[in-house]
Amino acid sequence: METDTTDQFNYRNLDSLLNSPIRLAVMSLLMGSKEAEFTFIRDKVGTTDGNLSRHLAKLEESGLIEVRKAFEGKKPVTYQRLTEQGKNALREYVAKLEALIVAIRDDTTRPQD
Amino acid sequence: MKTMHPEQQQAIKDLETIKTFLAEGQQNLRDTGFHFMFWGLLIPVSLVVFYLFIAQPGTAGVIINAFWPVVCGLGALVSVIAGIRSDKQGRSHSFASNVHSLLWIGILTAIGAVFLVQMLGGKGFDASLLSHIAIILGIGYWIHGSLIQLTWFRFVGLVWILAAIGIAMMALMPASCAMGAATFACSFIPGLILHRSQSRRS
Numbered sequence: 001m002e003t004d005t006t007d008q009f010n011y012r013n014l015d016s017l018l019n020s021p022i023r024l025a026v027m028s029l030l031m032g033s034k035e036a037e038f039t040f041i042r043d044k045v046g047t048t049d050g051n052l053s054r055h056l057a058k059l060e061e062s063g064l065i066e067v068r069k070a071f072e073g074k075k076p077v078t079y080q081r082l083t084e085q086g087k088n089a090l091r092e093y094v095a096k097l098e099a100l101i102v103a104i105r106d107d108t109t110r111p112q113d
Numbered sequence: 114m115k116t117m118h119p120e121q122q123q124a125i126k127d128l129e130t131i132k133t134f135l136a137e138g139q140q141n142l143r144d145t146g147f148h149f150m151f152w153g154l155l156i157p158v159s160l161v162v163f164y165l166f167i168a169q170p171g172t173a174g175v176i177i178n179a180f181w182p183v184v185c186g187l188g189a190l191v192s193v194i195a196g197i198r199s200d201k202q203g204r205s206h207s208f209a210s211n212v213h214s215l216l217w218i219g220i221l222t223a224i225g226a227v228f229l230v231q232m233l234g235g236k237g238f239d240a241s242l243l244s245h246i247a248i249i250l251g252i253g254y255w256i257h258g259s260l261i262q263l264t265w266f267r268f269v270g271l272v273w274i275l276a277a278i279g280i281a282m283m284a285l286m287p288a289s290c291a292m293g294a295a296t297f298a299c300s301f302i303p304g305l306i307l308h309r310s311q312s313r314r315s
Contacts, residue, residue, distance in 0.1 A: 018127075021130060024127060024130050024131065024134075025130055025134045026134075028130065028131040028132075028133075028134035028135045028138065029134040029135075029137055029138040029141075030138060031135055031138060032134065032135040032136065032137065032138020032139040032140075032141070032207065032208075033138035033139065033141035033207040034138075034207060036138065036141055037143065040141060040143065044134070044137050045134075090131075093127075093131075094128070094131060097124045097127055097128050097131075098128075100120075100121060100124045101121075101124065101125065101128070103121075
């Protein structure tokens with residue numbers, strides 16, 4: 001078995017914030033919907049209120065998302081959206097993943113020694 | 114033969130996650146059911162008002178002819194204002210919500226055009242006009258059901274089409290009553306169900 005330890009395979013260390021499947025799912029969801037309400041994210045991601053709140057707080061602290069509080073009637077609701085920094089972070093993350101996939105393709109098509 | 118590095122496997126998994134949730138996000142569409150409840154009450158109530166107070170001997174023809182355009186025009190105005198307000202609050206900006214807005218603008222325009230063509234063609238207000246409107250609404254409900262991913266809502270669209278066939282075979286007065294009943298059953302009730310399910314979700 002041969003493994004490769006070049007830097008390109010350590011992409012996840014560079015993006016520790018996106019290293020969590022839940023945060024990655026939330027970021028992708030927000031990229032597609034521009035803005036989403038807390039319960040929508042919770043239902044789609046399939047997590048609990050408390051867990052999602054913790055992940056959202058981390059993303060907000062890092063400036064990747066912004067939170068808007070509003071009222072629907074008397075009921076408080078929160079909306080999450082990606083900041084420009086968040087969009088760029090996800091784009092860069094995808095670019096790194098794509099580069100990695102290309103590396104895999106090149107590796108598998110190269111003649112074996 | 115080279116074995117895939119665990120990080121490579123994780124990268125493929127991450128890409129799948131991104132792809133899946135990006136698509137889910139694009140389908141984000143919150144429907145509070147407001148517009149359906151509003152129209153589902155407006156039309157039956159207006160129908161009662163029309164037959165009790167407007168379509169009476171002695172009422173000027175211009176008032177009778179202007180009644181429905183005025184009611185529907187005001188209804189459309191309320192819907193547009195509510196839609197703009199909801200948009201400003203940022204509730205819906207996904208691809209699906211944009212398609213949804215355009216769909217109902219198209220439906221309202223089509224209904225207005227059918228009404229205009231019927232009037233300009235000299236056919237006046239008859240059962241076939243109501244039938245055409247029900248068909249257009251049926252198409253709208255079918256597509257709307259697909260957008261909000263609710264199969265039962267799509268079937269409401271089919272009920273509209275069936276109602277259209279029934280209405281086409283009636284005289285004006287029973288056809289109007291059938292249209293009022295269909296509007297209540299196929300608009301107000303589904304709107305109420307959507308509203309309640311949204312309230313529960315939150």
